[in-house]
Amino acid sequence: MKTISRFEEVIGQSFDISSPYLLATALEQIKQEKENLLTELKDNSCIKVPIVGDFSAGKSSLLNSFIGRNSLLPVDITPETAVAYELYYSGDNEYVELYREGKKIDERPVDEIKKLSVKPGDIAKVFIASPKIQDLQNRGITLVDMPGIDSGIKEHNDAILHYITRGTAFILLVDVGQGSLRQSTLAFMTELSKYNLKPAVLISKVDKKPASELKDIKEYISFQATKAIGSDTFVGCISAHNNDINDFVQYLATIDTDKLISERFRARVVGYVNLQIACLSTQLDLANVNLQNIEEKIGQLEEEKARIAERLATTVAADKPEKSTQDILDDVSEELTAHSEEIAQMIVNKEGSDNIQALILNYIRPVIINSFKEEGEQYAASLNTVVDDATKTLQDTLKIEGNVIDNVMDSFHDEIAGGLSVAADFLINNPNIFMKAFGYILMFFGDKIPELIRFLFGKSKESIVLEMVQKINAEINPKIIEQLRKPIFELVVMQQTKIRENIQKNITNGLGHLQDTMRVAGAETSKEELDAKIANLQTAINQLKEFENKI
Incomplete structure (x- = not known):
């Protein structure tokens, strides 16, 4: 597998380049991401x-x-x-x-x-x-x-x-x-x-x-x-x-x-390399500015971490779990209504209940799965206001010359966006989680089919189909939606919790790395040592950027 081998090579070699210069928080984060990526590549090599x-x-x-x-x-x-x-x-x-x-x-x-x-x-x-x-x-x-x-x-x-x-x-x-x-x-x-x-x-x-x-x-x-x-x-x-x-x-x-494997993993590998570039670039930016009151600024960052954690716990996103649940159920309802005539035809033709239920699942399975992905992405985007607020606060309180904070938070924003994509796909990549929701549909609709066919006799097929469509839309579909409400709500809460946790982890890592960088930047060094450090960081960044052609 050429693609797997190439990605593994990029992951390993890029880490070898960046690790000698990474500070404690960033090193731990990037090392963990390296292990996660290599494991995923191994598990999905076929x-x-x-x-x-x-x-x-x-x-x-x-x-x-x-x-x-x-x-x-x-x-x-x-x-x-x-x-x-x-x-x-x-x-x-x-x-x-x-x-x-x-x-x-x-x-x-x-x-x-x-x-x-x-x-x-x-x-x-x-x-x-x-x-x-x-x-x-x-x-x-x-x-x-x-x-x-x-x-x-x-x-x-x-x-x-x-x-x-x-x-x-x-x-x-x-x-x-x-x-x-x-x-x-x-x-x-x-x-x-x-x-x-x-x-x-x-x-x-x-x-x-x-x-x-x-x-x-x-x-x-x-x-x-x-x-x-x-x-x-x-x-x-x-x-x-x-x-x-x-x-x-x-x-x-x-x-x-x-x-196929490249389409699946390329963005993740690119994001991994860019994360290393961002961490080294932060060090490079701060090495080129004159920092004052280092310990005070580090303390302010610690306060900001606590404030962000509190905001994440209390911020009401654009879509509460109840709203996201309803959006998903509305999508399901619309899909069921769009295909109610086909379902009615199958019932009138006395096809087996398994075939009818299979058809229903074929229609609503992708709706539920894709709706969860969309709702997860929207929820993640709505919480990005926390990141924007953190950027403004840091600019106002740290007062570091130049565009250092903007550059740090821009790269941090990209890192969070990549992590949120993974978090938003959490349920999609855990199929067992969806089985309970689909089980409600199977249990309910299978029991209702005999009830639906009781009034079929003595009427023309056209009128039977029409009545069946009306009965499905007026009585059956709404009951299916209500059967789904509880399991869908539970899944929405699970996904939103995962996204919040992911944002919290990324913000904590990012601000922790900024603290590490400030401590190092404020340490006493000779001009020769500082120049050597800047040169080494720039060389490593340039080498990492060259990996984009290999991914």
């Missing part, structure tokens, strides 16, 4: 490629054919026992690990894979001696055999939540016997596109159709897929039965893992 489809679409058979082990992954399990299986290379020692909510709870030889006691949302990591899996792993690709879309709505929902922020190359399998993409599959493709994920489509079991008929099916599915995601996508044909999986192999070859 792009997950989840393979999704209906329960009998042939996902496990495809992967078994690909690795040449027809009995490795379970193909005759019940929907209730379906979990996600991630494939890794292990050498001669083959085994499987079972994870629940991020913790390993079981490990067995790979031939005992069917004996695992699994629950919805579990992840099974399968380690096998497969050269093909080894080749993919060297390219930074991990294949994932997913529970079927129809394997049980909770099972599928829990699994999908785990990968929508991690998986960047979904593959959807559709049985050629269907002849087209089902509404639930199209809705899922549309949902993926809202996360900026572009799924590929593979038509399976193509040995069951003549070539002329297959051509028409492929053309129609390509048309459906393009309409669902708004752009052309890869559509191929496979037959695990005949070991004809060339289109699957061809698609895997098109995945640019370096590009």
Whole structure:
């Protein structure tokens, strides 16, 4: 993985350049950020490629054919026992690990894979001696055999939540016997596109159709897929039965893992280098001014830290938790209303409750997730008034000549903005947190479907659909919103708390570094020592700026 190696090199080399000159507070902060970044890069060194489809679409058979082990992954399990299986290379020692909510709870030889006691949302990591899996792993690709879309709505929902922020190359399998993409599959493709994920489509079991008929099916599915995601996508044909999986192999070859990882981490690595530049620049700025009353100014900074902490605890942001909660629920309500006719049609057509609930989740899952991200960013921006107020206070009280305070706080503002982006994504990157909220919808709507179909008899289909839409909008949607209010409110409070804590930590670090810098700047030094220090700082800053071309 060239990108991972390049980022690790930049992180390590930039720290080697800055660390000899960093003062205590900044050194501790940057060292911690270095460790966090390296850990994240290690944990995300592979792009997950989840393979999704209906329960009998042939996902496990495809992967078994690909690795040449027809009995490795379970193909005759019940929907209730379906979990996600991630494939890794292990050498001669083959085994499987079972994870629940991020913790390993079981490990067995790979031939005992069917004996695992699994629950919805579990992840099974399968380690096998497969050269093909080894080749993919060297390219930074991990294949994932997913529970079927129809394997049980909770099972599928829990699994999908785990990968929508991690998986960047979904593959959807559709049985050629269907002849087209089902509404639930199209809705899922549309949902993926809202996360900026572009799924590929593979038509399976193509040995069951003549070539002329297959051509028409492929053309129609390509048309459906393009309409669902708004752009052309890869559509191929496979037959695990005949070991004809060339289109699957061809698609895997098109995945640019370096590009995908760069898009995900580049901004973080740039921010890490810029933080080091900002810390050294603060020292350089203060080395060039004549500081008076150092201890008094350091004391004023200590008072400012306490004042900011108090302001953060008491400041009322633009959006209180109740307001953010309502904004998110309004977005959900609008989405449910926009699709109420489609939901009504499915109920009138007596489709299974799991399919109906799956469709509803396809619509509102991205709305909730993206709304949380937007609300988090708005909340963070509203609290930036604390930073602006701190800048003015420092200018008025410290009275340091030149633009030192402006420069310090400008760089500090950038640092906080980068940290707030991470904080605002806190819930998005912790999918288990959302499961409770979606569980309320499943429990409620599933119970209501029988009640909705009682009045279907003796009326025309058109009037039934119209009445169903009215009933959904007037009675069902408002009740879904109220069911969601409590869990959404709890999540909003959790996210806002995380953002406040992040601001507090960054402000404390920034002012602490400024205090350290003042102490050093006020120490007695000869002109020669000061000139040498300024030259060293400037050289280090210039070297750090050169890293931008390597990121």
